[in-house]
Amino acid sequence: MKRALATIRAWPITVKIPLLVAVLMVVVSAVISERVLSRLGDTQSRHLQELGNAYLDGLSSSLMPAVLRNDVWEVYDTIDRARGRYRGLEPVDTIVTDPEGGVLAASDPRRFPTGSSLSEGYLGEFPASGELRADDGQKRAFLQRDLVYQDRRIGTAYATFNTQSLLAERREVFLTLLATNTVITFALALLGYLAISRMVRPLRILSEHLHQGAAGNVQPITDTQTAAGSETQHLFKAYNDMASAMREREALAHRLAEEKRLASLGRLASGMAHEINNPLGGLFNSLDTLKRHGDTPSVRNTSIDLLERGLVGIRDVVRAALVNYRTGGEARPLQPVDMEDLQVLIKPELTHRSLALTWSSDIDSELPVNAGAVRQILLNLLLNACAASPPGSVVALATRTSENALTLTIDDSGPGLPQEARRFLTSEDERQDTPPEAGARLGLWLVRRLGREIQAEFSVTESELGGTRISLKIPYSDREEQRHVA
Amino acid sequence: MSGKGMCDSLPSGERQQRESLRLSRRQCLAGMAGLTATAMATPLRAQTPEALSFGLTPVFLTSNLALLERLQTYLEEMTDRPVRLVTRRTYQEITSLVVSGQVDAAWICGYPYVQYRDSLSLMAVPVWRGRPLYQSYLIADANRSGDDWRVIEGDIHAFSDPDSNSGYLVTAALLAEEGKIPDGFFRNSFYTYGHRNVVRAVASGLAQSGSVDGYVWEVMKEMEPELTGRTRILHASDWLGFPPIACARESAGARKTQLLQNALLGMEDSSSGRSVLEMLRLDGFTSARDGLFDSIARKVELVRRTA
Numbered sequence: 177m178k179r180a181l182a183t184i185r186a187w188p189i190t191v192k193i194p195l196l197v198a199v200l201m202v203v204v205s206a207v208i209s210e211r212v213l214s215r216l217g218d219t220q221s222r223h224l225q226e227l228g229n230a231y232l233d234g235l236s237s238s239l240m241p242a243v244l245r246n247d248v249w250e251v252y253d254t255i256d257r258a259r260g261r262y263r264g265l266e267p268v269d270t271i272v273t274d275p276e277g278g279v280l281a282a283s284d285p286r287r288f289p290t291g292s293s294l295s296e297g298y299l300g301e302f303p304a305s306g307e308l309r310a311d312d313g314q315k316r317a318f319l320q321r322d323l324v325y326q327d328r329r330i331g332t333a334y335a336t337f338n339t340q341s342l343l344a345e346r347r348e349v350f351l352t353l354l355a356t357n358t359v360i361t362f363a364l365a366l367l368g369y370l371a372i373s374r375m376v377r378p379l380r381i382l383s384e385h386l387h388q389g390a391a392g393n394v395q396p397i398t399d400t401q402t403a404a405g406s407e408t409q410h411l412f413k414a415y416n417d418m419a420s421a422m423r424e425r426e427a428l429a430h431r432l433a434e435e436k437r438l439a440s441l442g443r444l445a446s447g448m449a450h451e452i453n454n455p456l457g458g459l460f461n462s463l464d465t466l467k468r469h470g471d472t473p474s475v476r477n478t479s480i481d482l483l484e485r486g487l488v489g490i491r492d493v494v495r496a497a498l499v500n501y502r503t504g505g506e507a508r509p510l511q512p513v514d515m516e517d518l519q520v521l522i523k524p525e526l527t528h529r530s531l532a533l534t535w536s537s538d539i540d541s542e543l544p545v546n547a548g549a550v551r552q553i554l555l556n557l558l559l560n561a562c563a564a565s566p567p568g569s570v571v572a573l574a575t576r577t578s579e580n581a582l583t584l585t586i587d588d589s590g591p592g593l594p595q596e597a598r599r600f601l602t603s604e605d606e607r608q609d610t611p612p613e614a615g616a617r618l619g620l621w622l623v624r625r626l627g628r629e630i631q632a633e634f635s636v637t638e639s640e641l642g643g644t645r646i647s648l649k650i651p652y653s654d655r656e657e658q659r660h661v662a
Numbered sequence: 663m664s665g666k667g668m669c670d671s672l673p674s675g676e677r678q679q680r681e682s683l684r685l686s687r688r689q690c691l692a693g694m695a696g697l698t699a700t701a702m703a704t705p706l707r708a709q710t711p712e713a714l715s716f717g718l719t720p721v722f723l724t725s726n727l728a729l730l731e732r733l734q735t736y737l738e739e740m741t742d743r744p745v746r747l748v749t750r751r752t753y754q755e756i757t758s759l760v761v762s763g764q765v766d767a768a769w770i771c772g773y774p775y776v777q778y779r780d781s782l783s784l785m786a787v788p789v790w791r792g793r794p795l796y797q798s799y800l801i802a803d804a805n806r807s808g809d810d811w812r813v814i815e816g817d818i819h820a821f822s823d824p825d826s827n828s829g830y831l832v833t834a835a836l837l838a839e840e841g842k843i844p845d846g847f848f849r850n851s852f853y854t855y856g857h858r859n860v861v862r863a864v865a866s867g868l869a870q871s872g873s874v875d876g877y878v879w880e881v882m883k884e885m886e887p888e889l890t891g892r893t894r895i896l897h898a899s900d901w902l903g904f905p906p907i908a909c910a911r912e913s914a915g916a917r918k919t920q921l922l923q924n925a926l927l928g929m930e931d932s933s934s935g936r937s938v939l940e941m942l943r944l945d946g947f948t949s950a951r952d953g954l955f956d957s958i959a960r961k962v963e964l965v966r967r968t969a
């Protein structure tokens with residue numbers, strides 16, 4: 177019962193209301209039909225009683241002289257001639273008995289022979305009150321009348337009437353009611369369905385837009401059919417206001433992400449400048465040595481070698497930065513060189529903070545994961561790890577490839593990630609996708625956002641180095657994507 | 663179709679009582695008729711020819727209004743006088759009217775004719791199937807088995823009229839030959855006052871058997887086969903004198919009687935007369951001889967003796 181109710185509750189309102197209308201109509205129809213048929217039955221009974229009375233009254237006056245004379249033929253002839261003369265009445269049997277109950281004559285003498293007596297069972301069908309009794313089962317009505325002459329009962333007339341036509345009329349009325357009510361019920365249910373469908377259309381539109389919004393595509397409602405000033409229009413306006421606010425916030429989030437990327441770039445640029453600047457002194461020294469002692473082959477070779485190594489270092493730094501921050505690039509598979517680039521990129525921060533990096537990568541071929549996102553995530557996590565670790569400590573990065581996923585682990589020696597930040601990183605709650613207030617945890621927010629894009633699973637645990645271990649498991653893209661990426 | 667009479671065969675005491683009753687009624691009716699004639703006849707006679715009155719027994723033809731109309735028209739044409747057809751419920755009433763001279767002529771039954779032979783004069787006798795004779799039938803339900811008419815013993819029996827030859831006297835005489843009377847032979851009996859009604863009573867099962875005019879039954883067989891089909895003939899009597907047309911003996915030579923007699927005897931000579939005969943299924947009318955009804959008279963005597 178509860179399950180059935182729960183199922184019904186789950187039905188759409190466009191079904192429930194028409195169904196309710198139909199059920200109510202059925203109930204109303206049943207009540208009305210019962211009343212109509214009951215009244216019709218009463219009317220028919222009354223009508224039949226009147227006709228029956230008229231029949232027996234008319235017959236009695238004609239029968240009386242013949243009954244007084246015990247004239248069998250006259251009694252029969254009177255009954256026989258009366259048959260069919262009463263419109264709307266269909267006498268089946270008419271029997272006249274003498275005061276002792278012996279049959280004087282009957283409309284069907286073979287069934288009720290003259291001189292015979294009526295059975296108790298048959299007599300029991302006739303109410304003594306003189307009222308007409310209708311028996312729907314037998315399709316007969318029974319009526320009797322005493323023949324009284326000068327205050328003496330000289331005989332009794334019994335009449336049975338065929339009520340089949342009355343029952344047929346009742347059945348016809350019933351079928352008419354049934355057909356009419358069925359048509360009305362269906363028509364009202366259909367009308368209800370159409371009306372409710374029209375009434376809930378705005379809700380459906382709103383629901384569809386909300387679902388789209390939940391999927392990340394917040395679109396304003398452009399409904400031209402809604403009447404101005406209606407509740408629906410107010411509702412749509414409120415939704416559209418909300419949608420535009422969300423779109424603005426989304427745009428803000430993008431801008432913030434971009435800003436964060438640029439901020440990271442700034443930090444790295446200063447590191448890179450430092451990285452480039454460091455060998456520059458040596459390079460200029462080598463140039464100066466070449467100018468002055470360039471004639472000496474050994475000095476020249478050494479200087480050129482130094483210049484080459486210094487320029488190669490600068491080239492690597494620049495190349496890594498270019499790859500990382502190349503805008504508008506398409507997603508491409510991760511390659512071993514991307515990991516090498518990360519080492520180059522993080523090196524200035526390591527040097528700046530006097531940190532050591534333990535690097536363990538088993539990526540020796542192309543992997544079907546978004547290289548750009550992975551590089552951004554790792555760079556941010558490594559920068560965070562560097563920032564959290566005390567000088568002289570170790571930051572570790574390890575990769576592990578499997579058949580269908582790439583697992584990355586970053587360890588630091590810091591004081592550990594705050595609980596709130598852990599929850600933020602690992603929570604499935606979509607509300608956490610909105611950008612943080614005032615730039616707090618902006619790096620982590622960017623990591624989380626990119627991680628969701630590539631369906632990475634984050635986990636935060638204690639590191640063996642004493643700090644935090646952040647692991648992320650990145651599933652490989654499917655073959656179609658791989659091909660596209662490739 | 664035709665009325666037939668029936669005559670004697672009642673117990674003598676009862677018969678005498680009945681005769682005296684009839685006589686007093688006859689006298690009474692005659693007196694009344696005379697008064698009426700005195701009061702009304704004179705002024706009428708001055709303007710139009712005196713009307714003829716013709717009595718009919720209520721056996722068969724009275725139920726056919728078209729036939730009565732045609733018969734009246736024919737008689738009026740042939741006599742050139744207004745004709746009034748007089749019908750009554752019983753044979754007895756018609757017999758009284760003719761005997762008392764209240765009607766100029768009447769189609770009565772052989773039985774009343776024999777009873778009032780002294781007071782009546784024969785005018786014509788119908789010819790049916792070439793002879794002025796007919797039979798009486800004892801009929802029973804069509805599904806009833808047995809050929810011996812005696813199976814009807816203990817029945818509820820339908821007679822036509824106590825003054826009918828074929829509808830009472832013949833059966834009473836048949837029983838008398840066996841030394842029995844209707845009251846003891848039948849469980850119950852009743853009169854239907856019409857041969858057609860006898861057929862209806864037997865066909866419906868109201869009576870198990872009935873005494874009916876053979877001529878009537880045969881004509882009904884043609885016209886209402888569904889009704890007669892529910893009955894069958896158990897016994898047919900000897901051929902007897904067909905119910906005659908008679909008038910009071912005193913008016914036998916009267917002008918009016920002559921006119922009516924000529925009309926009847928000449929019925930087959932005119933087309934309107936033939937159409938009447940066609941409806942009656944009769945060949946025509948012939949002059950009657952008194953001996954035609956001797957066999958009926960013998961039955962009356964037999965019944966009287968047995969009673």
